[in-house]
Amino acid sequence: MALSPVAGGRSQSAEGMDNEGLFSGDRPRTTWTIAMDRYLIDIMLEQVYKGFKHRSSFTRNAWEDMVTLINKKFGLQLDKEILQNRSKKFKQQYNAVKILLQNDGFHWDEIRQMVAADDNVWDDYLKVKTLS
Numbered sequence: 502m503a504l505s506p507v508a509g510g511r512s513q514s515a516e517g518m519d520n521e522g523l524f525s526g527d528r529p530r531t532t533w534t535i536a537m538d539r540y541l542i543d544i545m546l547e548q549v550y551k552g553f554k555h556r557s558s559f560t561r562n563a564w565e566d567m568v569t570l571i572n573k574k575f576g577l578q579l580d581k582e583i584l585q586n587r588s589k590k591f592k593q594q595y596n597a598v599k600i601l602l603q604n605d606g607f608h609w610d611e612i613r614q615m616v617a618a619d620d621n622v623w624d625d626y627l628k629v630k631t632l633s
Contacts, residue, residue, distance in 0.1 A: 531583055537575060541587060544570050601626075 544567050548554055553563035564581045572579055598616055601607045606622030609615075618626075 531577075531579060531587075533587060537571070538587075538591075540574060541567070541571055541584065542591070545588070 545559070548559055548563040548567065551563075553560045553566075559567075564584065567584055568579060568581055571577065571584065601616045602609060604622075604626060607616055607618045607626075610617040
């Protein structure tokens with residue numbers, strides 16, 4: 502996760518993360534926008550509310566529906582694997598934010614929608630992380 506400097510302290514935003522690059526294997530790599538991420542999360546939630554997620558995974562029909570919806574909305578040709586990989590990325594980001602928030606001095610800034618802390622908190626955290 503990249504750190505973004507912000508007045509009054511450093512912050513970490515989950516919104517700026519995406520998969521960038523030209524190619525992955527034999528297909529172009531998908532560059533995810535904030536709008537695409539938000540839409541994917543919305544349609545994932547719809548599938549949960551409809552009962553199409555069992556334990557920790559969506560049903561095959563749920564994935565097919567999500568692929569169709571996101572491709573139609575954004576004019577893309579994504580497949581189930583791409584959406585599943587993005588879902589894994591969301592989980593990684595969630596866990597990273599969760600770990601940060603468990604540390605003293607870090608808090609969720611509702612206005613900026615990101616983890617925030619004073620500079621000295623970030624400095625102490627990064628010193629410990631660099632040593633481990």
